[in-house]
Amino acid sequence: CQSTFGFIMTEREERRFAEVPRESIKLMAESSGVELSEEVAALLAEDVCYRLREATQNSSQFMRHAKRRKLSVEDLNRALRWSNTETICGYGAQDALPFRPLKEGELFFVEDREINLVELALATNIPKGCAETMVRVHVSYLDGKGNLEPQGTVPTAVQSLSEDLLKYYQQITRAILGEDPHLMKVALLDLQSNSKIAALLPYFVYVISGVKSVSHDLDQLNRLLHMVKSLVQNPYLYLGSYVRSLVSSVMYCILEPLAASINPLNDHWTLRDYAALLLSHIFWTHGDLVSGLYHQILLSLQKVLSDPVRPLCSHYGAVVGLHALGWKAVERVLYPHLPAYWANLQAVLDDYSVSNAQVKADGHKVYGAILVAVERLLKMKALSLTLAAEGSGAGLPGTTTGAVGFRENSPGLSPPPEPLSEPPLGIASHLQAGGAGCPWEEWTPVSLPAMYCELYSFFGDSLAVRFSTGPPLGGATPPGPCQPLEGRKEPASSAPNLENTRKMPQLTASMNISPRRDGSPRSPLSSSSRPGRSTSQSRDIFPKARFPLPQAGPPAFSFIIGGRQMGRRCQGRRFQTSFTPTPPLTTHPPRAYAHKLPVIGRVSKPVRRWTCSHYSLHLPL
């Protein structure tokens, strides 16, 4: 009888609810064989309306207490039952009932199809039982911070991988480690932006930790590093303690004498540079996740640097790593080590035997890297001093705006802005409390002139050229007095970049990740702001007269100056290979630091070993 049940909805103006008209009542009565008079029908209709409304109002209470938003047939039935009315049957289905209009009669009815019970009973596709009710817990917000774990991800500890995720993981890893560069790019992009892969993070981290097993394959290493980059850049991922694991993988690429570097044709230098940049990126964006990370990184870099047994490429990695971590790191680790290390390097560079050619080329690499790092150290230190001198009130805003501008300008993997102050997060305190045996614990700041003097004694005019003397590189006009403010701001932001791009022929390709590698546009600063503002700035800071250069500063390293000048003409890497040392080595005057060499003790020995040419660079492998 339900199917004959129909309403005619009328919307009278003065009432805001549906009414059952008397015609419907009469029809219903007729269908059950009762004849109603007009009057009775009208009364009944009104009463039915009222009762329906009442039942609906009562049923809403059941809905509210069931904590639902949707009123169900069950709610209405309960309301009817409690008001001692018969309940309606047959409408308990979850899916919505189609309510259809009949065009001719302005009649609306519920579609009610006949169901063949026999068919239903004999049907072979028995519906599956519904899944069991269960409770899952997940940490939604840690310490009330909402940005920690985005919605829709479940902590890895609880979640088992779904089929889809598993498939995704396979596809992504295959694409990244596979041959097709286009596919790899797509996969990396997705990895960088996908918000639902939190569960896969440990798996990816595991894959990345495979760097140790593919150290012979530069290409694979590169791909894995890119994977790291994508993961680090994914804003939806909370790396947590996985940062440590990622950092150790990256450090491996920076420091280890990779099997791939046996073949001098393999450009593992670029890989190291890239890894160093990645390291600084991870550190600056995620360093706060692991306490003492900075300290640990510095410690391991320093260890490599002070270990003369390590091959030069490892040393190179340590230097670029320090450089990437900022000038403070250079000042604290590299600079104090320089005297000791220098002798080592010197020995390599001074060995002209044919068998040493390869090692020597590597030595030049290290030399270049050190030079770059040291130069920036000087520059930043000078900058910080001038800023401090000009008053912190004026100086600080300048640096901050500069830093912000930098960040905006180069979204990709460019070296992070360097704070002139200590890195935040109380890293300094880590260092102070680092425990005994930390070589930089007794570190005391060296004054800038002293530092410059000392460095000058190593690098000679090659340093001077860069800072104060030498031909103007960009053909810049002498600095006018009108620049102080601008000049102050500018170096903070662009100095590192400018240095990288313009002043170090050796490292052009390495310190500035080329677009083809990271896909990020070259920072506009590096390409556009060529005018020698920073040179002029550096002049401001380093007026030659300010530093009394050591009297005994003969051009002991004249060959290097020559190389520099050559390098300016040649571009980038080629400089390395075409570099030809000219002067004989015997003419060295005794250096001020010569007496310090024995302190290291082991220094002389490896030098000897290196010079005797049978030494294999990659012995540790």
Place this chain on the structure above:
Amino acid sequence: MAAVQDGPMELDAEKEAKPEILSDGTSNLSGNTASGTLSSSPLTAAPAGGAPKMEDQQTLIAVLQFLKRNKLSESVEILRREAGLGEHQEGSQATDGSGGGKGDGDGGDANSLLSRVSITSAAAPQSMPVKKDQPDVSVVLSAYSQQGDPPLYQVYYSGLKNFIESVLDCHRAELSQLFYPLFVHMYLELVYNNHETEAKAFFDKFSGDQECYYQDDLHILCGLTKKEHLKGNEVLLDFRTSRFVLHISRDSYQLLKRHLQERHNNQIWNIIQEHLYIDIFDGMPRSKSQIDSMSGSLAGEAKREVNKAKVFYGLLKEPEIEVPLDDEDDEAENEEGKPKKKKTKKDSLGSKSKKQDPNAPQQNRIPLPELKDSDKLDKIMYMKESTKRIRLGPENLPSICFYTFLNAFQGLTAVDFTDDSSLLAGGFADSTVRVWSVTPKKLRKVKSAGELNVIEKESDDVLERIMDEKTASESKILHGHSGPVYGVSFSPDRNYLLSSSEDGTVRLWSLQTFTCLVGYKGHNYPVWDTHFSPFGYYFVSGGHDRVARLWATDHYQPLRIFAGHLADVTCTRFHPNSNYVATGSTDRTVRLWDVLNANCVRILTGHKGPIHSLAFSPNGKFLASGSTDGRVLLWDIGHGLMIGELKGHTDTIYALKFSRDGEILASGSMDNTVRLWDSMKAFDEVETDDFTATTGHIHLPDNSQELLLGMYHSKSTPVTHLHFTRRNLLLAAGAYNSQ
């Protein structure tokens, strides 16, 4: 009725009503409803008539006879004395008039007393023999038999409207309160007297003027056009049986009175006298916002005197427990940690035990169960945990864990956690209750009696041996109810679980055997909520029958019935000191009841929708309530004042919880969010000075945005329950809603 109604008769009526209720657990008749019934009379509506004196006497005599017949001799005495009928003759009116009268409204006072008397006579012969559950409908409705001129109703109303709109601003807001109750009563009067078309016209003309928060009621009202319909409609019966309470300053009231007398507007004056209770106060008229914040309930605001009773909201003294320090200390504590911990423990214990809180009730005001050894152990655990508690604050928000119920096709309707957060119970619409262990420890049943006999009772691990390892599982299902389970509550000792259901029963389950121990019958209608006392043993339940009941687990009948709500009791909560019970209702009021004598000691109005969640602050001083309109209101229990309004949620608030130290209030809602509020700030900012305390007028700063510390979305999971662990981790629970 202008003047304060004087007590004796009312007390009397309640005295009569109470024993009856207590003796008959199934009766729905409540003290207040009964007295409400008594207060409206068909006869006194026209005091001008000459007849009433004769009738009054007759009815009085009839009542006396009735009382005598029922051997209620004390009442007879009181009634005699009261009505001055001792010598069978009148003079009653005169004494009453002079005795009870004060202020302006005393003309009506005598009438009211008499009317109550007369109505009792009218009601008694009809209703008592029939033993109806509801207050007698015909009597209530017959209040409308007095007819004015139906077409003139519109004129009356608009006349008053024009007057109110023309008065000074300061009075307009106050007098505007009259609109809604007058409108409803006039409309009902028209309907009752079969002036259907006039009623419709009246409704259409003036329904738009009413405050938006009365929309729900207007909706019900507009569907009602026949006298017959009035009989079955509970909401409107409630409206009848209770007087709509208004707070109006004396100046405004006199303005109104003068106006009505000048105009000879008796129709409205009569309605005001019969159906409204105007609580007159001296002082400045209230502003619109002040009025709006307090109004909205079904029966207007609370009378001031009902909130005057002293409430002992302080906490009970913590029992002295010898804390076994060294041997029990967990291994994580090192040498340095130990002395410190001892100290803090002593402090926390000492401060509570030495200084008896002046606001705390007597320790034995309510007999409480004695602590068992296991309870003491649990207390020690609690103290240990609380030393590790994270101190929350605006800068230090809690972490939130969300317990999502997946595949809850049956419909999750209620959730509760144990205090130590080890167990989770869910009530479902399919009549089942499910218990989960949220720790690695699985749920095990006790072995059967036969197996238990075999166990050596003296062994150390007897408690372990009695458990049946075969039954270990993560969750257990409890079958027994025959309707959706709307409320679940764990006992503090984790041995029992309560569940209340649509089938009208509350069930007590054992968590040792996972079987039903008792079914408490009494409500006979859906039981919306139940809650265990913080000390165990007692529990409270509230339901569709508009009463809340206090039970003890070992009594199958209720110990107390808290009657007075005008609509369903939707949620119930015990005060931390177990001496009071708070109930929230569909009539949009929160009431606080004294467990000792079942008196209603606080009526808190201000909500604009049914109240679905309540939470006491841990120090017992404050109460938070959340309703369907998405607002949380904060109350000072001692003063009975609203002290805060937290706006932000966009849907019904089903869960409220204070953090363990009370610094943070968490609210969970149907809108899939958990919000954290700075409750310390909210409580601190409102300084309740003497003035506000006496007048009850509050200025609420609109600072919801400042107080909101955080808003946390779930993906598609309404928040059904919130719980702070002992270390202040916030647990939220809800069923994932895939639609």
